[in-house]
Amino acid sequence: MALLEVKGLTKAYDQLKVVDTFDLKVHQGELRCLLGPNGAGKTTTLDLITGRQKATSGIISLNDTVITHWPEHLRVRHGLGRKFQVPAVFKGLTVQQNLTVAHNRTTSPIRNMFVLRDGAAQTRVRQVATQVGLARRLRDKAEELSHGETQWLEIGMVLIQNPQVLLMDEPTAGMTAQETYKTGEIFNSLKGSHTLLVVEHDMGFVRQIAERVTVMHMGRFLAEGTIAEIENDSEVRRVYLGKEGKASHA
Amino acid sequence: MNSLYDNRTLQWIVYFVFFAVLAVLPMFIENAFTTNLFSRFIVLGMLALSVSVVWGFGGILSLGQGIAFGLAAYGMGMTMQMQSQDPVNAPIPSFMLTNELTELPALWIPFWHTPTGIALALIVPTIFFGVFGAMMFQARLVGVFVAIVTLAMLSAWYSMAFDMQPYTAGFNGISPPAPLNIAGHAIDPYSHEAYWIVLAFLAALTLGMKLLLSTKFGLVVQAIRDDPERARFLGYSVAGYQVTIFTISGFIAAVAGVLWVMIVQYVSPTALEVQFSVSMVIWAAVGGRMSLLGAIIGAFFVNGIQSYLGDELLYGFLLVLGGLFIVIVRFLPNGLAGLLEMALARIGRSKAPGPDAEPGTPPVAASAAPRSQV
Ligand SMILES: Nc1ncnc2c1ncn2[C@@H]1O[C@H](COP(=O)(O)OP(=O)(O)OP(=O)(O)O)[C@@H](O)[C@H]1O
Ligand SMILES: [Mg+2]
Numbered sequence: 001m002a003l004l005e006v007k008g009l010t011k012a013y014d015q016l017k018v019v020d021t022f023d024l025k026v027h028q029g030e031l032r033c034l035l036g037p038n039g040a041g042k043t044t045t046l047d048l049i050t051g052r053q054k055a056t057s058g059i060i061s062l063n064d065t066v067i068t069h070w071p072e073h074l075r076v077r078h079g080l081g082r083k084f085q086v087p088a089v090f091k092g093l094t095v096q097q098n099l100t101v102a103h104n105r106t107t108s109p110i111r112n113m114f115v116l117r118d119g120a121a122q123t124r125v126r127q128v129a130t131q132v133g134l135a136r137r138l139r140d141k142a143e144e145l146s147h148g149e150t151q152w153l154e155i156g157m158v159l160i161q162n163p164q165v166l167l168m169d170e171p172t173a174g175m176t177a178q179e180t181y182k183t184g185e186i187f188n189s190l191k192g193s194h195t196l197l198v199v200e201h202d203m204g205f206v207r208q209i210a211e212r213v214t215v216m217h218m219g220r221f222l223a224e225g226t227i228a229e230i231e232n233d234s235e236v237r238r239v240y241l242g243k244e245g246k247a248s249h250a
Numbered sequence: 251m252n253s254l255y256d257n258r259t260l261q262w263i264v265y266f267v268f269f270a271v272l273a274v275l276p277m278f279i280e281n282a283f284t285t286n287l288f289s290r291f292i293v294l295g296m297l298a299l300s301v302s303v304v305w306g307f308g309g310i311l312s313l314g315q316g317i318a319f320g321l322a323a324y325g326m327g328m329t330m331q332m333q334s335q336d337p338v339n340a341p342i343p344s345f346m347l348t349n350e351l352t353e354l355p356a357l358w359i360p361f362w363h364t365p366t367g368i369a370l371a372l373i374v375p376t377i378f379f380g381v382f383g384a385m386m387f388q389a390r391l392v393g394v395f396v397a398i399v400t401l402a403m404l405s406a407w408y409s410m411a412f413d414m415q416p417y418t419a420g421f422n423g424i425s426p427p428a429p430l431n432i433a434g435h436a437i438d439p440y441s442h443e444a445y446w447i448v449l450a451f452l453a454a455l456t457l458g459m460k461l462l463l464s465t466k467f468g469l470v471v472q473a474i475r476d477d478p479e480r481a482r483f484l485g486y487s488v489a490g491y492q493v494t495i496f497t498i499s500g501f502i503a504a505v506a507g508v509l510w511v512m513i514v515q516y517v518s519p520t521a522l523e524v525q526f527s528v529s530m531v532i533w534a535a536v537g538g539r540m541s542l543l544g545a546i547i548g549a550f551f552v553n554g555i556q557s558y559l560g561d562e563l564l565y566g567f568l569l570v571l572g573g574l575f576i577v578i579v580r581f582l583p584n585g586l587a588g589l590l591e592m593a594l595a596r597i598g599r600s601k602a603p604g605p606d607a608e609p610g611t612p613p614v615a616a617s618a619a620p621r622s623q624v
Contacts, residue, residue: 072483073483073485077485082483089480090473100466100469101470101473101484107487108490109467109491110467112467112470115465116466
């Protein structure tokens with residue numbers, strides 16, 4: 001049984017189906033890449049899984065529990081962590097505060113009123129900050145970070161939650177080649193111990209991290225396999241790599 | 251990094267000094283009228299505190315803080331009024347007689363008992379804020395919609411207080427004939443004692459809020475202010491936190507309402523006027539809504555000027571105040587506290603020149619940040 005399973009997932013705006021009877025299974029410890037041209041419905045799929053948008057039809061289950069109709073915060077508590085395509089961090093808070101908020105062992109307002117200093121949490125905050133290369137920026141406001149650092153902060157915020165499934169929407173968007181490579185190393189270090197679903201455009205990055213790749217096109221499942229299989233798939237080449245081919249050789 | 255907003259120890263010191271100064275202030279005031287005026291400022295400072303908590307930290311622009319203040323003020327007015335009634339000889343307040351009531355309305359009966367009356371004056375508005383907040387925040391109302399809904403609710407309460415004349419004395423309001431009496435001891439509204447009571451409540455609430463906002467709860471509340479959706483996707487019930495902070499701010503405004511009537515011996519629908527609640531927001535904005543102390547000082551500052559100018563110049567001043575509000579919200583989001591912080595930062599920089607004071611800095615960088623130039 002898959003850890004995260006999506007069956008017949010559909011999102012329709014009037015007649016337009018932006019996600020169309022899409023199936024996906026992600027197993028424990030797997031790092032899965034989700035590819036597809038612009039507008040393929042990747043972000044929408046993550047929106048449906050996390051509850052940011054309501055599915056028109058289909059079933060979403062996490063760890064054998066159907067969560068299709070759950071509110072967002074309960075899905076998160078059940079084991080989802082998400083990084084947004086447009087980096088979303090708390091700009092007015094420091095890096096340390098961002099990570100502290102993301103360390104969400106207790107979410108109840110009342111119980112959190114009695115948490116004044118949490119030593120264990122702060123130890124964990126420093127660990128994760130080191131992991132994503134922000135250890136020296138803990139006291140800086142998030143709004144002072146560069147674009148790449150902001151991406152890392154949000155990745156760190158997903159890591160510190162320690163969710164069962166990490167959903168990453170274009171984690172390297174806007175990063176320099178060096179930053180992208182470093183991000184790839186972080187992701188590789190998570191393999192096996194964590195379960196990830198990563199949406200990416202950067203083929204170099206995908207080659208660096210991917211085990212299995214799923215391709216979607218116009219809201220539908222198109223292909224699935226290893227990176228080599230996908231790159232040699234004629235359908236995929238036609239709809240996707242044809243356009244992105246240049247980027248993959250950059 | 252070394253800003254006033256981040257240096258916790260320095261903040262606590264400033265808070266204690268501030269309240270110590272306020273505590274010794276009445277020693278230098280002989281005039282009872284002035285003492286009472288200062289007591290009033292303290293209560294208004296408490297209202298600015300409630301705005302700072304809900305708006306500055308919670309990001310909820312509530313124009314309805316007057317609801318809690320007004321309901322509590324009526325509760326206290328009723329309590330003090332009933333202290334002057336006699337169960338046998340004068341069981342009903344005289345304004346009810348003129349409104350042709352022949353017996354005390356059920357609503358008023360609990361107020362015979364002073365502790366119950368004061369408890370109700372605090373609990374009812376607080377619960378109301380809890381329920382009202384739950385309705386707004388479960389529906390994910392944000393920003394200007396919250397402002398509009400709270401304003402509409404405030405107007406509804408105003409009309410009710412105004413129209414239910416037999417129960418509230420309508421436009422005239424309730425003026426209890428005697429000061430509050432606690433266990434045989436009357437608290438003279440013009441006394442230093444009254445001032446110190448009011449100040450003790452402000453100090454307790456301010457320090458309590460300061461502490462609360464430095465817990466994880468306070469951090470999450472501020473995170474939600476920055477980006478509610480991000481907080482939701484970290485597993486927090488955004489509505490839960492918003493309802494909680496809104497309710498707490500309602501409680502603070504309710505305490506202010508109770509104390510207000512204790513020191514003015516009067517309550518009328520003006521407590522529920524729109525203009526009053528909007529003013530509270532302006533005080534907090536002027537002082538700096540992101541700083542509890544800043545907001546309180548903002549209330550002292552604006553009301554101090556207002557009472558100094560007196561009634562003749564008042565309308566002109568309100569116009570200036572409106573303009574000031576726009577300027578501050580646009581250019582100085584941290585109000586006077588922010589100005590102070592900028593000044594401190596500048597002093598710090600001129601003592602120890604930072605990177606932007608070094609000779610090698612290109613002139614473009616300096617002109618890009620004109621406000622940081624000395
Ligand atoms: N509210 C909406 N109404 C109608 N169509 C929408 C709406 N939101 C998104 N879409 C469409 O849904 C499609 C899928 O969008 P989505 O953001 O999921 O694509 P994506 O695969 O993440 O693309 P990208 O690689 O550019 O991020 C797009 O064609 C988009 O225009
Ligand atoms: Mg997308």
